[in-house]
Amino acid sequence: MIAIAVAFAIACFGLGLLMNLWRIVKGPNSADRILALDTMVINVIALLVLYGIRNGTEMYFEAAMLVAMVGFVSTVAYCRFVLRGDIIE
Amino acid sequence: MEIVIASSIATLTAGGVYLILRLRAFAVILGLALLSYAVNLFIFSSGGLTVDEPPILHGDGIAGYTDPLPQALVLTAIVISFGMTAVLVMVSLGAYLERGNDKLDIHEDEDALSGEPDAQ
Amino acid sequence: MNWIIAPVLLPALLAPLIGYVMRHDITLARIASVAGTLLLAGIATGLLISASSGETEVYFLGDWAAPFGIVLVLDRLSAMMVFLTAVLAVLVVIHAVATGWDNKGRHFHALFQFQLMGICGAFLTGDAFNLFVFFEVLLIASYGLMIHSGGKERLQAGLQYVVMNLAGSTLFLFALGTLYASVGTLNIADLAVRVAEIPPEEAGLVRVAAMLLMVVFAIKAALFPLQFWLPASYANAPAPVAALFAIMTKVGAYAIIRIHTVVFGPDMPALDGMIGDWLFPAAIVTIALGGIGVLGARRLMPLAGFSVVGSMGTLMVAVAVFTPEATTAALYYLVHSTLAAAALFLVADLVITRRGTDNLQAMPVTVQNGLFSALFFGAAIAVAGMPPLSGFLGKLLILDTIRQPDLIVWAWVAVLTGSLLTIVGFARAGSMLFWKSTAEPVPDLPEGTVPPPAARAMEVMPALTALLLLGLLAVLAGPTTNYLEATSVQLFERSDYIGAVLGTGEEG
């Protein structure tokens, strides 16, 4: 039962990724792209955790944590670039 | 799965090569970044693909692990290419600030100070 | 401790100290850097003497057995290359200090030491991937040195240099991946063993790996069609750096000599002499391009750069034959052309500094025209391969050792014609710089401008020493060639190398 649920969730988030991709490519604003990439990061985190459940290992949580961290930093950096040009000022 | 990785390597390489053949340093940087992804996957795959078996030893068994050596090589390659990219970015920025354009080609008759107006 | 690691470790420990502790004190940095380089030369001499016993010494890093850990291998070849590097480094560092080049930007000495570390590491390593790592060390240090002190031309040339080499490094990784995938090891000796076992009908992958590696090394060795980057890079590098770069092209040549003899030698069934078949024509064209470039150059630094291209072609013609005799000749010419190129760049620096431009045009002479013309004449003789300096002997050796009937005419015509073009090119350049300039009226200096200072003895000394070394290399050609002959015999006797690395490698 769990296996099916995991597969379902993976499918949902995977599908989500494709939708994010569409938004990144299509835009039209930078904000859309950054937003879509940020969402993509969140979906990937979910997928990582799901993958961990599927394999019964907690090996991938560090990866998920790190992805969360760098995802945030890059989102802020992209935004700052548009907002202020200089990301560290 | 092999075909997935091989075609990913191929696409990344093709994209990277196309971009390093562009005329502006920035495109070349992007191209080298793509090539770096490609080569990382390439080296990684040289040990053969394994799924679901990370190279962390539990007990003394050694069967069925992902080949650790290519992984270590890729790690080294990632770090080195990071250092290289950083220098490249800096050098191209420097060249841009000195020349007023970020063309990769050098033209004998180019005059930096009357260069293009794209220097903001 | 065993001293094999010392040429890597000494600069590796010194460089951070210079770069971080002494970065605000140029005097201290200079003393440390010069002292370190001298010490390196001393160590290199010791290693050379040690290697001349003919025994291949292996250093098992981390005490791991080969082929699992990384090994350093000291044989005659690596000892010679390290020694050559150290000698060159001493000349260059003194020149850089005496002319004040080192103080025109930041971190010269730290980068210089790292550069030495990379070069020595590349020469000593017995591991294909570690060779890549040290290639990268020496390359990234060279990027820093190349753009040392900045400036528009230097940065744009530096950008090209970096891009080209990054592309090359990427290819290096592709090649190593292919190599590992086809034979499953990285240790050079182990590679040799395993490649020898591969039958031709299964050799596709390993052949590709060998070829890609050749291309990678050919970039460094500036072999056609991968020589395009060199002239502009060398021409725009700070002159002492360009002089140091004389050894960088040799790193490429060394790698081909090492890898494509020990691992992919022509007698390997899988390779079937493929490498030489491609290398030889490439070398021939390289000679031609070098000669044509020397004749066609409008500026002194590119002229010197093209002469390096030509000399690499000459060197690689001998390498491409892959016989012990030809390799002996190649090694002699390698030593010669390294010092000759260094001498040329150092002299060019002294001249350009005083002329204020490297355009080959008549300008009023400034100071010490006689001295500089004599130095230039010496350097030109060296680079063109004229007697009495060692280049002539090197060329004779190369021509004499190529005995394959299908190669001989090509090699002779290329080498001799290349020499002629180089001679004519240098004669034109020198005549313009030093002779025609004497006919130019000396203008009255505007108020307040100081004429360029005369060169002090310390500034001239490195260039002069390089020329003297070339003379010495000619005089001592016999003993030198004895060493080199034993070197190439050792190189081609790959069972020694393999035995030393794999045979006695049991972990203690």
Next chain:
Amino acid sequence: MDQIAEILVTFCLVIAGIFGLVGSFGLLKLRDTMQRLHAPTKATTLGVGGVLVASMIYFYFIEGSLSFHELLITLFLFLTAPVSANFIAKTLLIEKKGKIALPETDGKKGWATNDSPPNVADSIQG
């Protein structure tokens, strides 16, 4: 007990999947960027949150190890997501400066993207 845990996990996962998908779908479907900005909150909260809760339950009841990593990730996401959204909204407003009508502030100072921060002195006078 395991049965309940299994059901719980399954439930969480299904919920998570649905909300994750809805979030991304919203990103695709909604009309303008400000609206789209709402969508990822679903993926972040009930989406990833559901997966993380499922994971905790799963590892505790089924694998037998209590794992708090999931909590940390949740904490991190809850800490960062609003800041990200804040930045993205501002990015949009800067990109479309003048094209999006914003309500006026009630105070003396305008919105942060358009008005420089007060220095302390003039806020005292006010």
Next chain:
Amino acid sequence: MLKRLIPHPLLSISLVLVWLMLVNHYSLGNLILGAILGVLVPALTGPYWPNQARVRRPLKVIEYILVVLWDIVVANVQVAMIILFKRNADLKTCWVVVPMELTSPEAITVLAGTITMTPGTVSAMLSADASEILVHCLHTDDPEGTRDDIKNRYERRLKEIFQ
């Protein structure tokens, strides 16, 4: 003495907890290591947090968290319905300006975060003097009500916690 060694006890305790969560293995060794880090890390990062907010009523924090979590679940369902079943043309999107009485940066941050994390509203930005917050509502018929909700449900509680 203790005060100087552990300037931010709450932070230090949190960090020890974080450490234990990270290693996910509860032993005396890890506790000691966590404690060392709990002292060391705040000391290292302290300069970047010069004036820390004081949480006056820790218990209220739990209440606040529960309220917000509940709101998240409820609002998520509502918004999912909107996304899935409402035509884009029918959406009544609007901006809402919420004046704030909060002055602690931490409190303002938590409020803005809460607004964003509860679906249906996103806090877009603050006013330059941080006295107002600009909120974007995905769909509402009653902007005033939304504003009041925010002020009553969240700001009031935060005021209790932080001031």
Next chain:
Amino acid sequence: MNDGGNLLLIIALLPFIGALIPGVMIRAGRNACATFAAVPPALALAILLVHAPTVFSGGVVQTQIDWLPQLGLSASFFLDGLGFLFACMILGVGLLIILYARFYLSGEDPMGQFYTYLLLFQGAMLGIVLSDNILLLLIFWELTSLSSFLLIGYWKHLPEGRQGARMALAVTGAGGLAMIGGMLILGNIVGSYNLTDILQQGELIRSSDWYMPALILILLGAFTKSAQFPFHFWLPHAMAAPTPVSAYLHSATMVKAGIFLMARMWPVLSGTEAWFYIVASVGLFTMVMAACIAIFRNDLKSLLAFSTVSHLGFLTFLLGLGTEAAATAAVFHIIVHLTFKAALFMSAGIIDHEAHTRDIRRLGGLRTLMPVTFVIASLAALSMAGIPLTNGFLTKELMLEEAAHTVWAGNQYLVPIAATLGALLSAAYSFRFIAHVFFGPVRDDYPHKPHDPGFGMWASPALLVVLVMVIGLFPFVAEPIVDVAASAVTGASIHTHLAIWHGLTPALYMSLTAVVGGLIVLALYSPLSRGWAALPRPEAKVIFDGLVESIAALARRITEGLHNGAMTRYLAIFVFATVLLGFAAWQGGGMAQVNRPNLPIPPMAAVGWLLLIAGTLSVVLLHRQRFRALVVIGIIGLMVSAAFVYLSAPDLALTQISVETVTIMLLLLALHYMPKDTPIESGMFRRVRDGVIAIGAGAGVGLLSYAFMRRDIDTISDYFLANSYKGGGGHNVVNVVLVDFRGYDTYGEIIVLGIAGLIIFALMEALLSGPAGKRLRNMDFSDDLSRDRHPLMMVVSTRLMLPIATMVGVYIFLRGHNEPGGGFVAGLVIAIALLMQYMASGFAWTQARQRIEYHAMIGFGVVIAGLTGCAAFLWGLPFLTSTFGYVHWDPIEEFELASAMAFDLGVFLTVLGAVMLMLYSLSRIARHAGETVNTEPMDYDPSDRVRQTREES
């Protein structure tokens, strides 16, 4: 080596040692300089004469020192008759020239330099004639080219001197290079480069298939050096040299080197049809042609130069005949020509020196003004004309005699007629020399009033003229030296009988015809000269210059066309060549059996693949909108990391994602100052071309990787899996490989990072202090930007995240040995955490709170890693040998301590330091660009408002 041999070596070396003297002695004055410059040749001459008895008794003095045995090059010298003759000439005339030059050179000329060059040249020349090893001979051969280049170009301010020097170098240098080929062939045929060995093997050489190439190549060397047609043109232009040089090089020595070589090689190369037809014909033609030109030259030295060319043709012709008698005649004429020609050159120099012109048209009537010179020059010229009682007559007779019975391609008249014509023309220009310079009325328009110079200047030519007359009158005095030299040339035992009168031979009639004809030509000079002037004739210099210039221009075009700075083209060639070569290599080998099943492709992987492909294509398509491309490239990084997770490589995933983030930060920082868009610059053709190359490369590596993923091979990795825990103390094999098995790689890798940090810092310094700094200060970034720089929310959340992220970093560091993680990732995590702080609260505020300098951090890191490796030395173990152990402390559970962790700490510090130093350096630009610096951590802190209000009330 016998004693004589030792002395021989000294002879060969003396001039070179002597070349150092003038540089020192010049300070002592010009007389001292000249005197001391004369010492080495005098000494050498004396030693040479010591050997005379041996040589004259038919002996040979030899010495051999191994130099480069692998090549067959030895410092071997031998002295036989031919060598003796030449050595005497070189040293003897050398002494005369030193004397002459002392008075000839003016005060402004750098005399020390002159003598240095002269002695260098002398040494090279001596080397040629004494070498017993043809490779050694080549060395000296090239040295004569070089030193003559310096001598000809001695007056460097004169364009003729420079051009003449370059032309001489180019022509003789080219010949020398050809000769190298020829000599190597000879050596290969014989199996030795020793001349004495080669001279034994005439039969072998002449019958070899390689005889013709060798002959042609060697003759190219000889002909260019000895100015034979069509290489004769350089010699007249070399006359721009000071006259002592012309007298020495272009009469007595260098141009004779080619003759010497032909004489030396005569026993092995001559005697074949090829030799005869090439050498004799070229010589004869040169003799006639050059003599004809000489008549009409108005420059004295030019006249003499063409006369020299003609006489060299004379000698070549004789050697080409291949008979012993002709060779003997040649040897004799070498001596004869030396005597009169050197005297004539010096006389010409005297006239030039005194009258300040060498133009015959401006001279005349000097007979009375310069009687001594007149006598000297006239006697020498008469010898040149071949008038009886001078030595020139003797050799001319011998030559005509040989010519008289030479049949050329079945024609028995051609050669005699041509030889007579040559002699006639020779007589004609000699007569013109005497008549137009010394006879006729004294003029009143000399550029300078001429009179005889002092004794020092005319002593040398006078001595030579004495020789001219002595030999002319008493030919037998020359017999011994001619005999011994001719014997050496021919290898036979020659006993000549030199006499003035041979009876009424055909030669006598031919000679008579020549002299009479010469007088007639002189008489008809004016009309002939007008006719000559009207004659269209190719000007050699123009052709040569044109040739060199067009070759140089072509070289320039090729060079600048190929190396035109178009990096993109270089890269295209590189990729294209690589793909091609890779394909060629693959073609030659086969593929092993596929022995590995394909793994399944789950839908999730397919989705990831789709994202990766789409991301890549988007980056390519969007690359001109740079920011957008940077956003999209984030997808690729994310997907590659995800792929690594999926493929069981968590370490890679962690590293890839964090590196990718930092890289994007760097790119964003740089992009701020760069154009935001890339203009469309490449046309359709170019894009298609690049596309094709790109697809080729992509397909290549794709197929390659697919090929190797389908087969399993035996790798060394099993060892790592087996020994990671046992020998390295870690469960994470990848980490143990990194910090232990291949720790040396990692050591190199962190050094790369450290260097990168340094370079960026150094470059930034260089940029900011240069024109780029000025440019930056003028940049304006204030348009349309957000007003909030350090938003409150970001600052607050960062404050909480920083300690948490630090904990995460420490955690990842500590567990790296056993679980995914390690120093590298930890360094990046901390760097990213710090970066967040910088982004939130600004550079200046954060930097002010930063206690550790990033420079120092890199330094510490590299040094710690290095010293950890060195620690093994204390136990006598190699660099980087690791150790680990398990510590038991009750009540704490057992934990592991590994030296690898100290190494990893070095990695950590370096990574952190390098990344931060890079960011630091890039951020410095901003402050340079005039941005204000923040002193508060956030734009506005609302609690300030409260505090202030409270204080207010």
